Amino acid sequence: MTMTNKDAFISIQNVDKYFGKFQAIDKISMDIGHGEFFSLLGSSGCGKTTLLRMLAGFETPTNGEIYIDGQPMSEVPPHYRPVNMVFQSYAIFPHLNVRDNIAYGLRKQRLSKMKKYEMVDEMLDLIKLPEYGDRKAHELSGGQRQRIALARALILKPKVLLLDEPLGALDKQLREQMQLELRALQRTVGITFVFVTHDQEEALTLSDRIAVMSGGTVLQTDTPTGLYEMPQNREVAAFIGTMNFFEAMVDRVEGDTLVLDAKGLGKVSTTKGQRTTTKGDRFELAIRPEKLKISDTKPTTGACVEGTLENAAYLGERSHYYVRVDGQDTPVAVSAQNQKRVISSDQNAHSVWLTWDDDALVLLNDA
Amino acid sequence: MRNDVSYIKRPNRPLQVYAIIFLIVLYTPVLFLPLFSFNDSIYVRFPLKGFTIQWYFELWERAQVWNSLMNSIKVGICVSIASTGLGIFAAKALTNYRLPGRPSIIGFIMLPLVVPGIIFGVALLVLLSQMGVPLSLYTVAIGHMIVCLPFSIATLLPRFEGFDRSIEEASADLGENAWWTFWRVTFPVVYPGVVASLLLSFTISFDEFIMAFFLSGTEPTLPMYIWGQLRFPQEFPSILALSSIILFVSFLLVFIGQWINRDDAYGK
Numbered sequence A: 001m002t003m004t005n006k007d008a009f010i011s012i013q014n015v016d017k018y019f020g021k022f023q024a025i026d027k028i029s030m031d032i033g034h035g036e037f038f039s040l041l042g043s044s045g046c047g048k049t050t051l052l053r054m055l056a057g058f059e060t061p062t063n064g065e066i067y068i069d070g071q072p073m074s075e076v077p078p079h080y081r082p083v084n085m086v087f088q089s090y091a092i093f094p095h096l097n098v099r100d101n102i103a104y105g106l107r108k109q110r111l112s113k114m115k116k117y118e119m120v121d122e123m124l125d126l127i128k129l130p131e132y133g134d135r136k137a138h139e140l141s142g143g144q145r146q147r148i149a150l151a152r153a154l155i156l157k158p159k160v161l162l163l164d165e166p167l168g169a170l171d172k173q174l175r176e177q178m179q180l181e182l183r184a185l186q187r188t189v190g191i192t193f194v195f196v197t198h199d200q201e202e203a204l205t206l207s208d209r210i211a212v213m214s215g216g217t218v219l220q221t222d223t224p225t226g227l228y229e230m231p232q233n234r235e236v237a238a239f240i241g242t243m244n245f246f247e248a249m250v251d252r253v254e255g256d257t258l259v260l261d262a263k264g265l266g267k268v269s270t271t272k273g274q275r276t277t278t279k280g281d282r283f284e285l286a287i288r289p290e291k292l293k294i295s296d297t298k299p300t301t302g303a304c305v306e307g308t309l310e311n312a313a314y315l316g317e318r319s320h321y322y323v324r325v326d327g328q329d330t331p332v333a334v335s336a337q338n339q340k341r342v343i344s345s346d347q348n349a350h351s352v353w354l355t356w357d358d359d360a361l362v363l364l365n366d367a
Numbered sequence B: 001m002r003n004d005v006s007y008i009k010r011p012n013r014p015l016q017v018y019a020i021i022f023l024i025v026l027y028t029p030v031l032f033l034p035l036f037s038f039n040d041s042i043y044v045r046f047p048l049k050g051f052t053i054q055w056y057f058e059l060w061e062r063a064q065v066w067n068s069l070m071n072s073i074k075v076g077i078c079v080s081i082a083s084t085g086l087g088i089f090a091a092k093a094l095t096n097y098r099l100p101g102r103p104s105i106i107g108f109i110m111l112p113l114v115v116p117g118i119i120f121g122v123a124l125l126v127l128l129s130q131m132g133v134p135l136s137l138y139t140v141a142i143g144h145m146i147v148c149l150p151f152s153i154a155t156l157l158p159r160f161e162g163f164d165r166s167i168e169e170a171s172a173d174l175g176e177n178a179w180w181t182f183w184r185v186t187f188p189v190v191y192p193g194v195v196a197s198l199l200l201s202f203t204i205s206f207d208e209f210i211m212a213f214f215l216s217g218t219e220p221t222l223p224m225y226i227w228g229q230l231r232f233p234q235e236f237p238s239i240l241a242l243s244s245i246i247l248f249v250s251f252l253l254v255f256i257g258q259w260i261n262r263d264d265a266y267g268k
C-alpha cells in the first residue's frame, strides 16, 4: 500500500527532534491514512513516545512539520488539536469518579446535564463497564483504568486517537482480550489509531500498517505481511520473528533471475526485482524457519543442502530444529509442523537435508 | 517463640520509652497553663486552691482582648492567604521546570527557618524605617509572611512533587487550556496541601511574637497584648486562661491541617 501526500490524513514531513544535543528523532517522514490502524514498533528508547507526543502537541519538532487533516500543527497547542491520547500511565484524574473522568472533555460543548449523562452511559456500555460510573480511580484495576482512559478520549470523537503502549501494564490474558476489543472498537468507531508498542506480536495482530523504528529513524513501513515476508533490511528481519541469515555473492544474472553463491546454502536463485547488480556484488539472504523443509533423505528435486541436526525441541503443534551447515557459524533454525513425522527424532546429531522454495528467500538491501 | 512481625516493625522497647519521655518533657510545662487557668487564686503556686472558670469570664468582658484578637485574626488571615498563594506559585515553579540550582533555591527559601527571628525583625525594622513606612498591622503582616512562607512551601512542595504530571497533559489533551487545567486538575489534587498550608500559616502568624514586637505600631496583636499584661500580677490568671485557649485552638488547627493533608487522601 503506497500513499500519496494527498490522501494522507496525518503527514509527518522531515521531522527532527533534539533534546539539548541529543537527537531523539532523526528526519522522519511518513503518511498515515484515514481510518488506519497504524503502529509504531521499536525497542525501548527508539523515540516512539517522542513521536507520539509531537503528534499530540506536548513536544514541538526541532525541524520539519506535522500536518493533520491538511493543517500544519506547529502553531497549534495540544488543547486545540483534533487528536486525543491514551497515556502509557493512563493518567486517570484521581479526584474524579469514573463518570466525571469520562465527561471531563465535554465542558466546552455546553451540553445539558441529561445529554452528558447519556453520552457517558453510552461510553460505559462501549467499554463494558456499565456499573462502574461512581467508582474512584484508585478503586479500579489496570485494565479498567485503561478502558476509562480510552472512553475519556473517544467521547470527544477525535479524528485521531494516539495510544502509548496502552496494554503494556496488563497480564498476558487480559492483554490478548483487550487487543481484540481494541481492534473491534477501532473498526466500530472508524477513527485513525496511532498505536505505540514494543511488542511485535501485538503490532502484527492489530495493525493495518506498521512503522518499525530504531534509534530515532524509521527502518521500514509496511503491512504486517509485508514486514514479515519482505523485510528490507537485517534489523527489521531480526526484530520481527526469527530469521536465518546467509551471506551471499552474486554469481550471475540471468534475465530476471539472480543466481547467488550463498555461504552455507550453496548456489541459490531468486528474482532480481528492481535491483541493478553485477557479478561479485554482496548481499544478505534471509529465510524464515518455517519456510525451510527438513527431511532424513536427500530430496529428489530442487535446491537442497546437507547439515547435521544439533538440537530438536518438540513444542506439541510444531517442532524446532537447529541444523549446522558448512560455512555458517550459527545453526540454522527450522520450524516444522508435526502433522506428519518429517524426521526421526530419537537419534540426535545425524545428517538431515534442508530444502526451500526459491521465492521463500528474501534478499536484504544492505550487505 | 515465633514472632510474626517483620524485622523493621518489631517493637523496640528502649525506643518506645525514649519517645514517651520525650513527649512528657516536651508537653508537661505546657500543661501547667490550663491547669492554673482553672485555679481559684491569682497566685501560680501549689497546692491548687479550687476549680473556677472566672478567669475565662473576665477575658470575655475585656474590650482590649477582643480588639487584639481581631487584629491577630486579620493579620493571620491575610498572611495565610498570601503565603499559601505565593507558596503555590513557588512549588509549581520548582516542580514544573528543571531549574538549575534547584536545591540551593529551596535552601534559600527555607532560610528563615534557621535564621533567628530577631535578626529578621531588626533588619525589617531598619529597612521599613529607612523607607519611611509607618509601623502598623501591615508591617506585622510583612514580617509574618517571611516566617510563614517556608512552612507553606514545605507543606505544598511534597503535594506538587507527588503528582503525576501526565494528568495535566491529559487535561490539555482533552481540550482545556492552562488556566482551566489548573482549576480542574492541579488545584483539586493539591487542595489538601493548600488547606494544610492555610491553617498552618494562620496558626504561626497568630502565635508569632518577635516580628510583632519589632514591627507593630499602636495596634497590638494578641501575643503583644499578653506580653503587655505580664507586668500586672493580678492579670496573670486571665493571661493563663487566654494562653490556654490559644494553645487549644492552635493545636486543633494544625491537627486538622495535617489530617486533611495525610498521605492517603485519594487513596494513594
Ligand SMILES: Nc1ncnc2c1ncn2[C@@H]1O[C@H](COP(=O)(O)OP(=O)(O)OP(=O)(O)O)[C@@H](O)[C@H]1O
Binding pocket: A019, A022, A024, A042, A043, A044, A045, A046, A047, A048, A049, A050, A051, A198
Ligand atoms: N524530555 C526529554 N529530555 C531528554 N531526553 C529525552 C526526553 N524525552 C525522551 N528523551 C530521550 O529520547 C529518546 C527516545 O525516548 P522515547 O521516550 O521516545 O522512547 P520510547 O521509544 O518511547 O521508549 P520506551 O519504549 O521505553 O517507552 C530516549 O533516549 C530518551 O532518553
Ligand SMILES: [Mg+2]
Binding pocket: A048, A049, A050, A164
Ligand atoms: Mg515510550
